[in-house]
Amino acid sequence: MIEFFDSSALLKRYVDEPGSAQVDALLATDAERAVSAITHTEVACALARRVSNTTRLLGQLSDDLKSPIHVAITDEVIAMSVALGVKHRLRGCDALQLAAAVSLKKAAGRPVRFICADEDLNVAARAEGLAVVDPGRA
Numbered sequence: 001m002i003e004f005f006d007s008s009a010l011l012k013r014y015v016d017e018p019g020s021a022q023v024d025a026l027l028a029t030d031a032e033r034a035v036s037a038i039t040h041t042e043v044a045c046a047l048a049r050r051v052s053n054t055t056r057l058l059g060q061l062s063d064d065l066k067s068p069i070h071v072a073i074t075d076e077v078i079a080m081s082v083a084l085g086v087k088h089r090l091r092g093c094d095a096l097q098l099a100a101a102v103s104l105k106k107a108a109g110r111p112v113r114f115i116c117a118d119e120d121l122n123v124a125a126r127a128e129g130l131a132v133v134d135p136g137r138a
Helices: 007-013 020-027 039-050 055-064 075-088 092-108 119-127
Strands: 002-005 032-036 069-071 112-115 131-133
Touching: 002 007, 002 092, 007 020, 007 039, 032 039, 032 092, 039 055, 069 092, 075 092, 075 119, 092 112, 092 119, 119 131
Parallel strands: 002 032, 002 112, 032 069, 112 131
Antiparallel strands: none
16 A cells, blocks of 8 residues: 655644644554655645744755655646546645545555545545545544
């Protein structure tokens, strides 16, 4: 199984909030991990909005994102994100995250566990056949 980290979950690694310990525990395993190509930008921007001095955290984020699989935002992923976004009434970047995870599942031919702290996105991910972990919930 591949663990796909949405930005909403990965942010919990850098900002102490409910679910942070669960994200740390998930990241401490030897599981194969993946992120969307937009994750670096989304998490960096969220950190800039929430933390006054981001230099150390941005460096840690860059280091952490060296090892996961990066799912490219291809024309196919964009087309899928439009369809999924309309179908599930998602925000744009959420639709791209979901499309990246669904695309990875198809390409890898094995299960993908979607790790996300956004309930609307989790509902859509479940509807698209992804296993979901919400680190914001017990």
